[in-house]
Amino acid sequence: MANVTFEQVTKQFGDYIAVNNLNLNIEDGEFLVFVGPSGCGKTTSLRLLAGLESITKGQICIGDRRVNELSPKDRDIAMVFQSYALYPHMSVFENMAFSLQLQGKSRKEVKQRVQSAAQQLGIEKLLNRKPKELSGGQRQRVAVGRAIVREPAVFLMDEPLSNLDAKLRVQARKEISKLHEELKTTFIYVTHDQVEAMTMGDRIAVMKDGILQQVDTPTNLYNNPTNMFVAGFIGSPAMNFFEVEKVKQEVKAYLQLGRDLVPLNHYLSQLTADIDDRPLTLGIRPENIYHPQYLPPDIQGCKIRAEVNLIEMMGNELIVYLETPDGAEFVARIDPRARVRQGETLDLLFDIQRIYLFDREMETVIFAK
Ligand SMILES: Nc1ncnc2c1ncn2[C@@H]1O[C@H](COP(=O)(O)OP(=O)(O)O)[C@@H](O)[C@H]1O
Numbered sequence: 001m002a003n004v005t006f007e008q009v010t011k012q013f014g015d016y017i018a019v020n021n022l023n024l025n026i027e028d029g030e031f032l033v034f035v036g037p038s039g040c041g042k043t044t045s046l047r048l049l050a051g052l053e054s055i056t057k058g059q060i061c062i063g064d065r066r067v068n069e070l071s072p073k074d075r076d077i078a079m080v081f082q083s084y085a086l087y088p089h090m091s092v093f094e095n096m097a098f099s100l101q102l103q104g105k106s107r108k109e110v111k112q113r114v115q116s117a118a119q120q121l122g123i124e125k126l127l128n129r130k131p132k133e134l135s136g137g138q139r140q141r142v143a144v145g146r147a148i149v150r151e152p153a154v155f156l157m158d159e160p161l162s163n164l165d166a167k168l169r170v171q172a173r174k175e176i177s178k179l180h181e182e183l184k185t186t187f188i189y190v191t192h193d194q195v196e197a198m199t200m201g202d203r204i205a206v207m208k209d210g211i212l213q214q215v216d217t218p219t220n221l222y223n224n225p226t227n228m229f230v231a232g233f234i235g236s237p238a239m240n241f242f243e244v245e246k247v248k249q250e251v252k253a254y255l256q257l258g259r260d261l262v263p264l265n266h267y268l269s270q271l272t273a274d275i276d277d278r279p280l281t282l283g284i285r286p287e288n289i290y291h292p293q294y295l296p297p298d299i300q301g302c303k304i305r306a307e308v309n310l311i312e313m314m315g316n317e318l319i320v321y322l323e324t325p326d327g328a329e330f331v332a333r334i335d336p337r338a339r340v341r342q343g344e345t346l347d348l349l350f351d352i353q354r355i356y357l358f359d360r361e362m363e364t365v366i367f368a369k
Pocket residue numbers: 013016018036037038039040041042043044045
């Protein structure tokens with residue numbers, strides 16, 4: 001078991017900066033997820049930790065040991081790759097036993113460790129099969145099994161579920177979370193899928209263009225994103241953004257959203273008065289927009305007129321794609337009982353307690369509830 005620290009870690013490939021000054025402390029026993037769009041530097045960060053890439057600047061520690069100069073096999077980590085990389089000519093048993101045999105463990109210990117891992121993963125009956133005789137889900141378990149037999153201090157997993165179909169992915173997600181609970185070892189997990197990140201991570205590190213944007217618990221990321229990127233990346237359908245302008249009518253302050261006005265409470269009118277004339281973006285999540293006939297009694301709605309472009313009936317909710325008269329598009333998740341027709345104009349209600357404000361140019365958050 002060990003904590004892991006990235007200290008001002010930068011990785012350059014020629015002139016290209018794949019990881020830019022990464023600072024991150026991962027607690028002993030924590031399940032940390034790196035998430036972000038393709039190419040943002042997730043795999044590179046993991047490979048730097050594993051010793052499969054050299055570090056351009058900064059240092060990485062596992063426990064209190066600096067590992068920059070250590071070879072991969074001396075770092076006490078095990079990695080599960082996206083491509084599983086099982087040896088095709090070896091049986092499941094041999095695949096799982098291989099690294100232990102390399103370490104010179106006794107036959108008895110190898111057998112005992114492989115069997116115990118196989119039991120934990122429910123693959124005892126597959127030990128004599130070759131990889132080509134396994135389903136995708138079984139191969140994925142063997143790849144995990146091959147990592148756990150080594151009893152490493154830290155597990156690294158790079159998109160281990162991306163080759164599975166949607167249903168298996170959900171199941172495998174739960175199995176990996178359960179494995180983490182049982183082993184109580186540090187897990188560092190990479191995915192581009194925010195749902196996977198939200199459901200599995202104790203904390204999530206959101207990356208973009210090689211730069212760590214925010215690291216926090218799923219709930220805090222969702223409620224208090226530090227910028228528009230995180231706000232838009234976490235949550236599905238994504239948060240809606242509108243360019244708005246501050247206006248005053250008599251003594252009350254509003255945000256002008258197209259032709260409609262969003263009233264500001266005392267706190268927000270103070271806040272927006274204090275930040276002079278920076279251009280603002282309003283954010284609101286699809287679930288905080290209501291159909292006029294299905295507004296819960298305790299919610300204060302602000303009317304925004306829009307035309308319905310498209311409707312997706314999901315059974316438990318209605319996803320409605322809308323457009324204001326000024327052409328701003330947005331998405332609402334509304335009560336499935338609402339009768340909505342394509343092409344109709346509606347007065348939607350925005351929950352004004354749930355609006356976010358961002359600096360439009362810097363894209364940083366000004367207000368989150
Ligand atoms: N060996 C390499 N040589 C040059 N560029 C690389 C190399 N490995 C990764 N990159 C680049 O670094 C960036 C980050 O890659 P990667 O860490 O694989 O992203 P992610 O896993 O988040 O999709 C990408 O733009 C990728 O093309």
